Amino acid sequence: MQRSNVDITNLQIGFGGLKVLENLNLHVDASEFLVLLGPSGCGKSTLLNAIAGLIDVKGGEIRIGDRDVTWAEPKDRGIAMVFQSYALYPRMSVRKNLSFGLKVARTPQDEIDSRVGEAAKMLRLTELLDRRPSELSGGQRQRVAIGRALVRHAGVYLFDEPLSNLDAQLRAELRVEIKRLHARLGATMIYVTHDQIEALTLADRIAVMQGGVIQQLDTPKKIYREPANRFVASFVGSPAMNFIRGRIARDGGLAFIAGDARFDLNGYAFRTPPSDAPAVLGIRPEHIEVIGSDHPSAVPARVEMVEPMGADALIWCRLADGTAFSFRSDADAQARAGDTLALRFPAEAFSLFDDQSGQRL
Ligand SMILES: Nc1ncnc2c1ncn2[C@@H]1O[C@H](COP(=O)(O)OP(=O)(O)O)[C@@H](O)[C@H]1O
Ligand SMILES: [Mg+2]
Structure with a gap:
């Protein structure tokens, strides 16, 4: 042929x-x-x-x-x-x-x-x-x-x-x-x-x-x-990638700040030199995990709803500033609506986008 x-x-x-x-x-x-x-x-x-x-x-x-x-x-x-x-x-x-x-x-x-x-x-x-x-x-x-x-x-x-x-x-x-x-x-x-x-x-x-x-x-x-x-990020993936608006800051290390929440950026491979312009942090639901609340980079979030999906469960949460996001957890997760969880957002799994152009940073 x-x-x-x-x-x-x-x-x-x-x-x-x-x-x-x-x-x-x-x-x-x-x-x-x-x-x-x-x-x-x-x-x-x-x-x-x-x-x-x-x-x-x-x-x-x-x-x-x-x-x-x-x-x-x-x-x-x-x-x-x-x-x-x-x-x-x-x-x-x-x-x-x-x-x-x-x-x-x-x-x-x-x-x-x-x-x-x-x-x-x-x-x-x-x-x-x-x-x-x-x-x-x-x-x-x-x-x-x-x-x-x-x-x-x-x-x-x-x-x-x-x-x-x-x-x-x-x-x-x-x-x-x-x-x-x-x-x-x-x-x-x-x-x-x-x-x-x-x-x-x-x-x-x-x-x-x-x-x-x-x-x-x-x-x-x-x-x-x-x-x-951002278009590609939101079009591909189900459940969809989470997006959190904020800005990049140098406070000792490089971090993404959204309201009171601080996300460590150590390990993120920037394509362009980071600036402090408004940005959007993208992370897929399977990359967020629960860790001990004493962990230095733990981000607190409040559980709103648990959505069982058969093999696993999708836990819907809000950050202190009100931003909603979801993460995947195993099917017999103990989380209940109203709980406060300490979560790890690993920088290697981030996709950062310029807030204006939507281009990957
Ligand atoms: N024969 C046609 N006459 C006029 N407009 C068309 C014609 N074919 C497609 N379009 C328009 O071109 C655009 C792209 O259509 P199309 O290629 O069919 O999209 P897709 O296959 O991605 O859904 C749409 O805005 C559609 O309305
Ligand atoms: Mg078509």
């Missing part, structure tokens, strides 16, 4: 007066699983459709496998696409749905049979080849839609929210299947989703988008641990 890289340079796309993408740059490696993640309306589908050749660009260049395809027809780009709605042919069997595109392209019958057999096996559709779409579950239909793309043996596979119409359990199952498929084929895949869990579990790299702009392009680990700005 051929595996193409994708290079997008200074891409501009608009609809009438609406500018959706302005000077967007993106490089996708051959065999990479790249996820475009962002809220509804941020331009993910627009970017994917541009790569597929389904919409015209206003400027810039799109290269697939080192070929300039900016103005090429969709069928000449070496891509295959899976949409959110399966759009199967209702009157055709699964086998026919899988083979139809190849027939139209005048692929020899024995080649069609071999590709359909192979895709069906990979997607566990072999038993279902003679059924019609109406006789399949939602998950099976979406597997057929993925199979229809697979038989094309494309250099790049494009997925636009392929799991959004499925219920939570099916979504989780198919997610694993897509990941397995990628591991097995080593194909280039560009996958659009607004679901951060899908992005974190599937991607080699995630491009987090907002307002038509890629905010950060990094491995899932980096996106999660070192978000480049």
